[in-house]
Amino acid sequence: MLERRGWDMNLSVGIVGLPNVGKSTLFNAFLKRQQALTANYPFATIDPNIGVVDVIDKRLDKLADLYEKEKGKTPPIVYSNVEFVDIAGLVQRAHQGEGLGNKFLANIRNVDLIIQVVRDFPDEAIIREHSKDPKTDIEIINTELIFKDVETMTRKISEIKGDTSKKEEFVLYNTYLAHLGQNNFVYELRKKIDSTDYDKYIAPLNLLTDKKMIYVFNVNESDARMRFSPVFDYKRFHAVYVSAKLESELSILSEEDKASYLNDLKLPYPILDRLIRLCFDELNLISFLTVGDIEVKSWTIKNGDSALTAAGTIHSDFMDNFIKAEVISYKDYAEYGSKLKCKELGKMRFEGKDYIVQDGDIIEFKIGSGR
Secondary structure, three states, rough: EEEEEEEEEEEEEEOOOOOOHHHHHHHHHHHHHHHOOOOOOOOEEEEEEEEEEEOOOOOOOOHHHHHHHHHOOOOEEEEEEEEEEEOOOOOOOOHOOOHHHHHHHHHHHOOOOEEEEEEEEOOOOOOOOOOHHHHHHHHHHHHHHHHHHHHHHHHHHHHHHOOOOHHHHHHHHHHHHHHOHHHHHHHHHHHHOOHHHHHEEEEHHOOOOEEEEEEEOOOOOOHHHHOOOOEEOOOOOOEEEEEEHHHHOOOOHHHHHHHHHHOOOOOOOOHHHHHHHHHHHHHHHEEEEEOOOOOOOEEEEOOEEEEEHHHHHOHHHHOOOEEEEEEEEHHHHHHOOOOOHHHHHOOEEEEEEOOOOOOOOOOEEOOOOOO
């Protein structure tokens, strides 16, 4: 589902889970945190249940400081961002329309990545609405996703059954159906089938279990697992321990008070920042950077994109009139302190349109006048 909004990458993350597990608290923590920052884009909150959050990148802060020392100007900082969607709570038999099941499942189709929030805190004052324990709750959510994909795949098989011209599709769909029938996510098959077949037959179905997932175990604010296991593996995907309540409280504090609170809890940084970064990384995205009077900005591209594609991220005309890319690595720029010094020391280079952009490349595109 990764798309370009204009020429910016639009990354959408859906927050899902059973009712009363902390989804909305986590979502609100994202939004409150954003409100404490300067939004460098319009409509930071698009709908009541959709918000856009910065992917904090300390490299930009460093570059802005260096630019101020060199030029005497302080350009605004513009981070890459992620769109978070708070999706309606799921209940058992959602694939049959139970609760808000149909709405829930339809909304998941429109996101690139799923955050599954799992209740793992002991506060019994908060009613366990359909929730029992982390393992059982996860099984309920995952089973509903799988059932819905079984329904989709069964329908596709029925549509083409007996059509000899679609034999290849028929075999492939049955392979996927059998995989789902063993309680597996179809995401696991991506590397096991021909990419052309996947792009032609599977990707258009937009299957719910054909997305990466991050498990967020919502714990209380004193849970030591946040300190010792910030990111770990669980059921084929990454997982984190987060206290949604704590993050919501941190989001409204000043930077000084936030640092003091975190120090008392022996936490090095807000886990929310790590989670946002993890969402960005999970979809194999990287950032190239631009530095100038107008702004210091990170631009989102896919890992493996060319300089030509990166140029188009800024403006489509840049692709049409591309001449070359002036590239300095962030490491060199940070070490030597300015573009001029990097140039003098031979740390600046020119690359063509086929150059594969590296994360942290500082790029200035040389563009022709066009026709």
